[in-house]
Structure formats: structure tokens, C-alpha cells
Amino acid sequence: MILGIETSCDDTCAAVVDDDGRILSNVISSQGIHDAYGGVVPELAARAHVERCDLVVADALRTAGIVLDDVDRIAVTQGPGLVGALLVGLQTAKALAVVRGIPLVPVDHLEGHVLACTLAPLSFDPPFVALVASGGHTFLARVDDDGRIQELGGTLDDAAGEAVDKGARLLGLPYPGGPALERLAGDGDPTAFAFPTAKGVKGLDLSFAGLKTSLLYRIRDMGEAEAERHRADLAASYLHAVVETLAIRVERALEATGTDRLAVGGGVAANGPLRERLRALPASVAIPERALCTDNAAMIAAVALRRPALAAGDVPGLEAYGTGQRPPAPVA
Ligand SMILES: Nc1ncnc2c1ncn2[C@@H]1O[C@H](COP(=O)(O)OP(=O)(O)OP(=O)(O)O)[C@@H](O)[C@H]1O
Ligand SMILES: [Mg+2]
Known part of the structure; x- marks a missing residue:
């Protein structure tokens, strides 16, 4: 015990x-x-x-x-x-x-x-590739049979959760922004606005600073009244970019390591669209229930x-x- x-x-x-x-x-x-x-x-x-x-x-x-x-x-x-x-x-x-x-x-x-994914009922044991996207950290790692963790790539600036919280704040939502941003995005169109996914960052590293700045400029250019009218679309498109930024690196990591086992953890993994996107990958994917992600x-x-x-x-x-x-x- x-x-x-x-x-x-x-x-x-x-x-x-x-x-x-x-x-x-x-x-x-x-x-x-x-x-x-x-x-x-x-x-x-x-x-x-x-x-x-x-x-x-x-x-x-x-x-x-x-x-x-x-x-x-x-x-x-x-x-x-x-x-x-x-x-x-x-x-x-x-x-x-x-x-x-x-x-x-x-x-x-x-x-x-x-x-977290090794706990029952998932009992998803290593080896696997892991994505952790939390409030303070975001990285991909290879986890061997003994549970030893070797980092493959990580964020060059903000963590995914930080990007979520800062985006939520720009849209006038309370801290912590994740759950509120997800709720607001539920009423919006994720394809309404194109936000950057840092595709140009090669390999398995990630970046979220450009995304956050892009939302800031978009709101400023639209003006407050217009941004208010499109709040749900902005939230959905922004969250979509966070999800894609992560998913693109996960796809690269699975390919680079020749692995077909993926474990996901960290608070951002509580996000519904991210869970759906990753579960649709051609791999065995373990994402713990939400209370085990945060x-x-x-x-x-x-x-x-x-x-x-x-x-x-x-x-x-x-x-x-x-x-x-x-x-x-x-x-x-
Ligand atoms: N449904 C959700 N959608 C998107 N993000 C979410 C959701 N729920 C929580 N988050 C985000 O997850 C983050 C919190 O995750 P977690 O509790 O793992 O982080 P932390 O413990 O503060 O950071 P770290 O683990 O890096 O020290 C916050 O940024 C929060 O906004
Ligand atoms: Mg944490």
C-alpha cells in the first residue's frame, strides 16, 4: 500500500x-x-x-x-x-x-x-512515447521498460498550459483558463481563424510564444466589439492551434522512434478536442481520466x-x- x-x-x-x-x-x-x-x-x-x-x-x-x-x-x-x-x-x-x-x-x-497512465484501469505500461502538456512544462519523452525517461524534445518558450491560460486571459476568462476556454470554444468554429502551429520549428521541439502573440494582435486588429462578437470562434481556433501544435510533434515522435504506443499526461490532456485528436492516431493511445491528468x-x-x-x-x-x-x- x-x-x-x-x-x-x-x-x-x-x-x-x-x-x-x-x-x-x-x-x-x-x-x-x-x-x-x-x-x-x-x-x-x-x-x-x-x-x-x-x-x-x-x-x-x-x-x-x-x-x-x-x-x-x-x-x-x-x-x-x-x-x-x-x-x-x-x-x-x-x-x-x-x-x-x-x-x-x-x-x-x-x-x-x-x-499516470500506468495506474489501473488503464495499466498502460512502458515502453512508450509520452507527451506531457501541463501548466509549467511541455515535452515529449521516450520511456523504457523500467520507466526511465529520456526527453526527446520540449517547448522552446511557453508550456502548452501557459499558452492556454494566457489565451483564456486575453479572451477575458478567469484563471485557470483551460476548462473555461474549452467551454467557450464549444460554441465556436475551430476553422474560423488560422493561428500558427509553429510547424517551422523542426524536430520534436515546440513553441507557443508566436501563437499567444498572434491572438493578442488579432484581438487588437479586430477591435474590442468585433472580438467580443467572435469570442467563441477565437477560443475554438486558438485551442485548435494548441492541439495541432502538440499533435504534429506527437506524430513526428512516433515516426522518429518507430513506436506505436503513446501515453499522454498533464493538465492540458484534460482537453476534449486534444484527447479526440490523439486517440485518432494510428497507435495504441493511453490518456488517463481527467482527474489523473491535472x-x-x-x-x-x-x-x-x-x-x-x-x-x-x-x-x-x-x-x-x-x-x-x-x-x-x-x-x-
Ligand atoms: N480542459 C482543459 N483544456 C485545456 N487546458 C486545460 C484543461 N484543464 C486544465 N488545463 C490546463 O492545464 C494546466 C494545469 O495542468 P497541471 O495541473 O498539470 O499543471 P501544473 O501542475 O500547474 O504544472 P506542472 O505540472 O508543469 O508543474 C493549466 O494551464 C490549465 O489551464
Ligand atoms: Mg502538474
Whole structure:
């Protein structure tokens, strides 16, 4: 039985997963306090994690019908993310591990997004090519039999989720923009406007900066009243370009690697049109249910099924690493 804990951004998450990758509980407490600021405020996120983390862990255990004594391993997000937010989950996990003598597995959040599809009922095991499109990262990777991840290409500027959120903001939608943009796009025509898909970026790298700028200029050129009238068409066409930018690279990656197995993860993979587009590819495609695409602790536990636990003596010195940083070397 694995207890997963995830606090890298603004969702306080805990989950229980059994040794066969079945989810017994997956508790996600969305803070909902950042909307007024148009983005996550790191200090507020960390404080909200402090208030909720113990309650969320207790809820995950209760929902799974187990007690701490039944937990064989604790998996916790070590990074990347907001350091203050990460520290709350990390301290909670370390305290439980030390006091109860439970082995601790530090987990990279992005590996969680890559391996979310290995959980039941999908149970889609490597090898495969993975696309992760989340709020802070977007990349393609090759995942070998052991779950080792080798990056094949990534974004040269914004992440797909960032492009989604910035586009949504330009169209006057609240943060986080993804779900609202998808709803608005549902009433629009995805072929109404041609937005760039960075086709000129060769290989498996991606770019979203031109897309965002193109929407900004289009709205400015149309004028506010006209843009307001075409809001749904703009949303649908913009989202269509995000989907195509991703799908074109996925097609290239499958061809370049000669693979016919694709796993998809990250918050943007909750998007309906993207799911449809990728599922239509001539490959075996695994996209987890929406709640496993956005941040959750079940995916963190999934990684721990394939990674060794820390030596007990290394647990107290375990440190978080922020976005853009690499895991620190263990303290000797
Ligand atoms: N239905 C949707 N359509 C498009 N985008 C979506 C949808 N739902 C969520 N998103 C986007 O997914 C992103 C959040 O994904 P996720 O929770 O994986 O990111 P994160 O944890 O903040 O970033 P990272 O995992 O890179 O650290 C946001 O940008 C959000 O707008
Ligand atoms: Mg994430």
C-alpha cells in the first residue's frame, strides 16, 4: 500500500494506491483562493497547504479504508514546483516516515504526469512515447521498460498550459483558463481563424510564444466589439492551434522512434478536442481520466511503484527543488 502526497502548486493532494496500481483513494483539495490574482500566489499556496495537508492525508487513508500501519511506502513530490508549497508535503511525508519507520520515495512531479497512465484501469505500461502538456512544462519523452525517461524534445518558450491560460486571459476568462476556454470554444468554429502551429520549428521541439502573440494582435486588429462578437470562434481556433501544435510533434515522435504506443499526461490532456485528436492516431493511445491528468497524488504513488526508497538515514536531509532546478545530490 502506497500513500502519495503532492503539494507542488495550488492543489493539496493525497492518495492511496495498492501494489497493482489500483487507486483506493485520490483526494484533491483545490485551494480556489488564487482566482482573484489571475495566477497562483506562492505564499498563499504554501499557507493553504499547511492548513489542509494533514486533513487531506487523513481523508485519503479513511476513504481507502486503511490506517497508517497499513502503509508500506510513502511517495512524495520533491520537485519541481513552488518550493514553499513543496516543503509542506515534504515535511509531512518526512515526519510520517521517520516517526512510523515507513520507507520514503521522493518523486519528480513530471515523472508523475508521465506515469499516470500506468495506474489501473488503464495499466498502460512502458515502453512508450509520452507527451506531457501541463501548466509549467511541455515535452515529449521516450520511456523504457523500467520507466526511465529520456526527453526527446520540449517547448522552446511557453508550456502548452501557459499558452492556454494566457489565451483564456486575453479572451477575458478567469484563471485557470483551460476548462473555461474549452467551454467557450464549444460554441465556436475551430476553422474560423488560422493561428500558427509553429510547424517551422523542426524536430520534436515546440513553441507557443508566436501563437499567444498572434491572438493578442488579432484581438487588437479586430477591435474590442468585433472580438467580443467572435469570442467563441477565437477560443475554438486558438485551442485548435494548441492541439495541432502538440499533435504534429506527437506524430513526428512516433515516426522518429518507430513506436506505436503513446501515453499522454498533464493538465492540458484534460482537453476534449486534444484527447479526440490523439486517440485518432494510428497507435495504441493511453490518456488517463481527467482527474489523473491535472495534479493529483495517485500519479506520484504510481512513480513510487518503479523507484527505490531512500535509505532511512537520508530522509531527514531530503530537500525540495523548485521549477527549473534539478534534484539536489543526497547529503553525504
Ligand atoms: N480542459 C482543459 N483544456 C485545456 N487546458 C486545460 C484543461 N484543464 C486544465 N488545463 C490546463 O492545464 C494546466 C494545469 O495542468 P497541471 O495541473 O498539470 O499543471 P501544473 O501542475 O500547474 O504544472 P506542472 O505540472 O508543469 O508543474 C493549466 O494551464 C490549465 O489551464
Ligand atoms: Mg502538474
